[in-house]
Amino acid sequence: SGHETEGSAALAKNDWIPSGRITAYDNIAGTVAIVGAKVRARRWFTTHTAITDDNGKFICEKGFNRPANYSIIWERAYWKITDRNLGQAYYNGPKQDTEWNLHITSGKSLRYVTIHRGAYRIFYGNIDCLHGPQTDKKIKLKYFHENKNGVSGKTKIVNGIARKIEIYGLDYDNSPFTPQNIQSTVFHELAGHATLRYHHNNFYQLSNYYNEAWAMCVQYYLCILEYKDLNKLHLLNVISQHRNYITTDSKINFQKWSKYFIDSWTRITYPPIFVDILDDYNQREKSTDVDENDNSNAYLYPDDPVCIDDIETLQDAVFNSINFTEVRDYLLQHYQAAITQNFEEDLWLLFTYYLTPYGDYQP
Numbered sequence: 001s002g003h004e005t006e007g008s009a010a011l012a013k014n015d016w017i018p019s020g021r022i023t024a025y026d027n028i029a030g031t032v033a034i035v036g037a038k039v040r041a042r043r044w045f046t047t048h049t050a051i052t053d054d055n056g057k058f059i060c061e062k063g064f065n066r067p068a069n070y071s072i073i074w075e076r077a078y079w080k081i082t083d084r085n086l087g088q089a090y091y092n093g094p095k096q097d098t099e100w101n102l103h104i105t106s107g108k109s110l111r112y113v114t115i116h117r118g119a120y121r122i123f124y125g126n127i128d129c130l131h132g133p134q135t136d137k138k139i140k141l142k143y144f145h146e147n148k149n150g151v152s153g154k155t156k157i158v159n160g161i162a163r164k165i166e167i168y169g170l171d172y173d174n175s176p177f178t179p180q181n182i183q184s185t186v187f188h189e190l191a192g193h194a195t196l197r198y199h200h201n202n203f204y205q206l207s208n209y210y211n212e213a214w215a216m217c218v219q220y221y222l223c224i225l226e227y228k229d230l231n232k233l234h235l236l237n238v239i240s241q242h243r244n245y246i247t248t249d250s251k252i253n254f255q256k257w258s259k260y261f262i263d264s265w266t267r268i269t270y271p272p273i274f275v276d277i278l279d280d281y282n283q284r285e286k287s288t289d290v291d292e293n294d295n296s297n298a299y300l301y302p303d304d305p306v307c308i309d310d311i312e313t314l315q316d317a318v319f320n321s322i323n324f325t326e327v328r329d330y331l332l333q334h335y336q337a338a339i340t341q342n343f344e345e346d347l348w349l350l351f352t353y354y355l356t357p358y359g360d361y362q363p
Contacts, residue, residue, distance in 0.1 A: 016097050017059060018050070020100035023102070024103065030232075031103065032117070035054055035120060036076065039051070039072050042069050067095050068096075076120070077135075079141050083108065084145070108169075117183055118182070121226065122190050129311065130221070130311065130315060133191070139163065140163065141165050146170055147168070152181060155190075162198070188218065189215070195218070196215070210322075214318050216270055217278070217311075220278075276304045277307075278310075282303065283304060303349050303353060306350050316330070
């Protein structure tokens with residue numbers, strides 16, 4: 001690479017090689033290295049680019065003999081991040097002839113870099129055995145710095161394939177969504193809805209409830225994977241005894257959600273049934289919403305003794321079924337791990353809770 005060729009004919013004495021490191025703020029992990037970002041250094045008609053590595057570092061192959069303009073273009077082979085009003089999203093950096101070390105902490109740039117982190121994991125990073133969306137054409141990830149009644153994202157399907165995903169930056173009270181919220185939304189829309197649409201042969205037969213249940217599950221799973229890979233899982237507010245997480249948080253693991261929760265704006269229920277299948281936390285046993293000594297509202301929550309901890313089998317079940325009953329039957333047939341004698345009974349118990357209609361809820 002360029003910095004090793006100093007003194008050789010390849011570089012004039014006064015040439016310098018653009019390099020540096022890109023990091024960003026995350027509300028759970030603190031400072032995170034930004035992997036896979038496309039950094040450019042441009043002077044007049046000459047542009048050199050480099051992709052940041054696992055530590056957020058980059059170094060261009062060629063150099064300049066005068067200062068150059070640094071920038072990041074938020075785009076890779078499979079996606080393009082855009083701003084609602086401005087088109088392609090960039091970070092325009094300084095003009096200089098030294099290395100560029102950037103730490104992104106706020107504003108729209110923090111949203112772009114966080115959307116990039118989510119998309120990078122889905123297309124290039126560790127998603128375990130989960131499937132990703134189609135890659136024949138760039139998906140447009142469009143950021144809106146506005147409040148959509150608390151909705152954080154939306155997948156737009158064109159001719160049967162998800163082509164555009166909208167990400168909203170502000171909650172219903174106009175407070176900004178945290179980086180963890182925004183990245184979770186990318187997981188929910190891109191690895192949840194867009195992927196299910198691509199891999200499911202009978203997508204149009206699926207209910208909203210089924211769709212949302214799977215997207216919530218993928219969001220939950222990838223969020224845990226993200227902080228595990230950053231060695232910051234102990235800071236994530238998630239509960240699961242065998243993984244040593246702490247305290248319930250309804251936005252990350254949905255343990256305070258139930259079939260009785262209906263979004264007042266979209267009128268959609270978001271049932272955490274698939275999260276319940278994977279985790280080892282029984283809300284009905286542990287429901288202490290009122291206070292620790294009062295379990296009078298435990299009936300609101302699913303009786304959830306199930307923990308299969310096998311997202312691959314669950315994914316197969318979801319992709320090969322069109323409703324919750326079929327998922328249950330698929331799991332009974334295909335789940336191979338050391339199942340307890342009560343497994344069938346437990347699974348029936350959990351599904352019966354979710355399959356019993358309530359109000360607007362139509363499983």
